[in-house]
Amino acid sequence: LAKTTQPISMDSYEGQEVNITCSHNNIATNDYITWYQQFPSQGPRFIIQGYKTKVTNEVASLFIPADRKSSTLSLPRVSLSDTAVYYCLVGDIEDGSNYKLTFGKGTLLTVNP
Amino acid sequence: SAVISQKPSRDICQRGTSLTIQCQVDSQVTMMFWYRQQPGQSLTLIATANQGSEATYESGFVIDKFPISRPNLTFSTLTVSNMSPEDSSIYLCSVETQGRYGYTFGSGTRLTVV
Numbered sequence: 001l002a003k004t005t006q007p008i009s010m011d012s013y014e015g016q017e018v019n020i021t022c023s024h025n026n027i028a029t030n031d032y033i034t035w036y037q038q039f040p041s042q043g044p045r046f047i048i049q050g051y052k053t054k055v056t057n058e059v060a061s062l063f064i065p066a067d068r069k070s071s072t073l074s075l076p077r078v079s080l081s082d083t084a085v086y087y088c089l090v091g092d093i094e095d096g097s098n099y100k101l102t103f104g105k106g107t108l109l110t111v112n113p
Numbered sequence: 114s115a116v117i118s119q120k121p122s123r124d125i126c127q128r129g130t131s132l133t134i135q136c137q138v139d140s141q142v143t144m145m146f147w148y149r150q151q152p153g154q155s156l157t158l159i160a161t162a163n164q165g166s167e168a169t170y171e172s173g174f175v176i177d178k179f180p181i182s183r184p185n186l187t188f189s190t191l192t193v194s195n196m197s198p199e200d201s202s203i204y205l206c207s208v209e210t211q212g213r214y215g216y217t218f219g220s221g222t223r224l225t226v227v
Contacts (some may be wrong), residue, residue: 043205043218044156046114063172076193087155101146102214103156 001011004088007032009108016099018075022088025069033071037108039083047086048073075109083111114210115140119219126196126226133192134222136206141186146207146216147179154182162189196226 005023013016024033032051035058036044049054049060061074075082085106118137118169126132136145142171147159161182182190193200203221210217 041221041223043117043207043221044216046215046217051217100158100161101156102158105155 004090004104004106006086006088006104010108012078012111013112014079015077017112018078018082018109018111019069019107020073020075020086020088024088024090026091027090028066029035029054030070031090032092033062033072034089034091035060035062036087036103038087040084041054044087044103048085072080078109078111080111080113082109084109114215115142115217117206117208117217118133119222122220123223124211124225126224128145128197128226130196131192131194132196133137133190134204134206136189136191136219138187140198140210142207143186143207143212145189147171147189147191148179148205148207150205150221152202154179159191159204169202193224195208196224198226200224201226 003026004044011088032049035047036050037047038044048057048060050064052064055062063072085105085108089101116139120135124132143163148156149159152154158171159174159179160168162168162181162183164183164186170176178194180192193205201224203223205216205218205221207216
């Protein structure tokens with residue numbers, strides 16, 4: 001899996017849009033980008049996955065530039081309950097022999113009132 | 114996505130004893146994964162469990178310490194053997210449910226060894 005780099009922590013306020021950027025300079029042609037969210041005392045939860053351009057679901061948006069060397073997870077109008085650790089993972093989802101998730105340190109997002 | 118029931122949710126154990134953690138999934142899955150998350154740290158994969166075969170362990174983890182059973186396509190157990198305080202961690206099971214890398218995790222077992 002390609003190595004990823006994220007900020008260790010971020011602070012925000014309720015109602016703001018939060019953008020968390022992940023660098024993955026060595027991303028391979030077949031690699032996808034996946035984001036997970038982990039609340040304290042819970043297992044990680046799949047948020048979103050994408051390959052290029054923009055992906056949006058009911059929870060977040062994922063922006064991937066043309067060179068794919070980075071990606072940005074966008075959380076619209078965060079609330080206190082969005083305080084969590086966010087992990088960015090990169091890997092070839094079509095490679096049947098490469099199914100392992102390798103978690104980096106993640107980004108601790110703290111949403112303040 | 115699948116629903117995972119993991120038991121126990123937490124336990125406090127004496128050193129030298131063993132604890133078996135159970136993971137039940139509400140649908141059949143080929144692979145189940147066991148992770149460890151030490152306090153304040155990220156997740157580390159312990160092993161992959163396929164039904165009908167020996168589990169595959171990651172570097173640094175051995176079967177004698179973390180024996181795994183996978184009797185059917187919806188259930189697995191992880192045993193933490195001969196525990197020491199260094200084994201105090203959260204242990205999580207996981208299955209693939211939303212395509213590759215779209216995994217569902219159990220809520221974890223918080224283990225404290227005293």
